[in-house]
Amino acid sequence: MTTTNELPAGSVLRAPVAAEAVSANADAVLDLVAEEAADGDAKGRLSERAALALRRAGLFEMGFPARLGGMEVPLADQVAVVAKIARVDAGTAWNVAVLNATGFYAGRLGDEAYHELYPTRDMPTSGAFHPKGRAQVTEGGYLVTGRWDWGSGSYVAEHIIGGCLVFDGDEPVIGPNGKQLTLGLWLPREAVVHAHNWHTLGVRGSGSSSYSITEPVFVPERYSFDREALANPDADPLNKHVTLAFFGLTGVCVGVAQHALDLALTAVRRRLGPAGVADVTTRRVLGQACAEVDMLLAGITDIAKRTDEIVFTPGRVLTPTQEHRLIATNTMAAETLRRVLDLCLELYGSHYLFDDDPMQRVLRDAWSALAHVGAKRVHWGSLAEKVLHDPAGGPTLFGAAP
Secondary structure (H helix, E strand, O other): OEOOOOOOOOOOEOOOOOHHHHHHHHHHOHHHHHHHHHHHHHHOOOOHHHHHHHHHOOOOOOOOOHHHOOOOOOHHHHHHHHHHHHOOOHHHHHHHHHHOHHHHHHOOOOHHHHHHHOOOOOOOEEEEEEEEEEEEEEOOEEEEEEEEOOOOOOOOOOEEEEEEEEEEOOEEOEOOOOOEOEEEEEEOHHHOEEOOOOOOOOOHHHOOOOEEEEEEEEEEHHHEEEOOOOOOOOOOHHHOOHHHHHHHHHHHHHHHHHHHHHHHHHHHHHHHHHHOOOOHHHHHHHHHHHHHHHHHHHHHHHHHHHHHHHHOOOOOOOOHHHHHHHHHHHHHHHHHHHHHHHHHHHHHOOHHHOOOOHHHHHHHHHHHHHOOHHHOOHHHHHHHHHHHOOOOOOOOOOOOOO
16 A cells, blocks of 8 residues: 555555455545545646546556556456546546546557557546548558547647548548448657637536647557447457447446535534424425435446446447447436526525535536537437337346346
């Protein structure tokens, strides 16, 4: 066990070698996350102190494959860690969720490129894929230009990835899925220019600034991976599907909902005084909020565990319906968060209007998280389309309960 000068007195970190250790480390940094949250909110990025503590805690390393010495933490445990952090500060949790894609990205590299880019696993990597840049085929690799939005964690990342459409001359290069090939490419760090445009309603600590490369820079072919690769039953468990990399973001909705409920419950208890008797309306609203949060956590955990059971079984991959259900799960988490916010504000009172009130930041963070593309209700329609054409669709999407 190690201590760090960045942590509050008495806090300790375990060597980040397994899911249990990272979960314990997440608990150990919660006080620090609380202390640094206002600074991250004001500056629009993680504070140096918070970023260093999270790195030493291994909170950005959960996705590395076991074959490369990584922890290969199951999705259920990744979501739980993100939710713990989000219960204190959503911006910090967003960094944890997004920068854990580092191991997913790294696991798609060949051995030579992996050892060049990742001499240690403590190399957090940010990636943005929209809008897509341009990768022009050239000898040995690509000439890359582009501007990428939503660069969460890019300020504190050692590496930055940009998603690019690939061209050979003026002709689009077609990938294995029959569409134009989209690559994730490790950009030369010194060539990346930040726009410093992350001035937002909430989740400010995510540091999701846009970044760009205006003059073509060379990226070796070995520093790339297929961003829209087909499912691969022979890949590392967490890399069988490219869509698994950001499922941890679902934990942000869980943690923010828990945070809102914590504040609402404290407000209700304060009003009750020694008698401790609430009126029937308050009891109903509070009870519903508690049940919503309970079911939110239970549902996401169950779906994550069922998914882990499949992808951690050699040779198995998710069906298209099961893969779309993961996307719809994030939408369902967002919908539950909307309901919980409404209930908690009814319980809390009007003081969240003031800038120094803790519920205001929770409210701002929630609405910013709900603006994410993964929270859009349209994903329910995509799931329905898969279910309608899947002979195994319906209530047994994941088979018998484990």
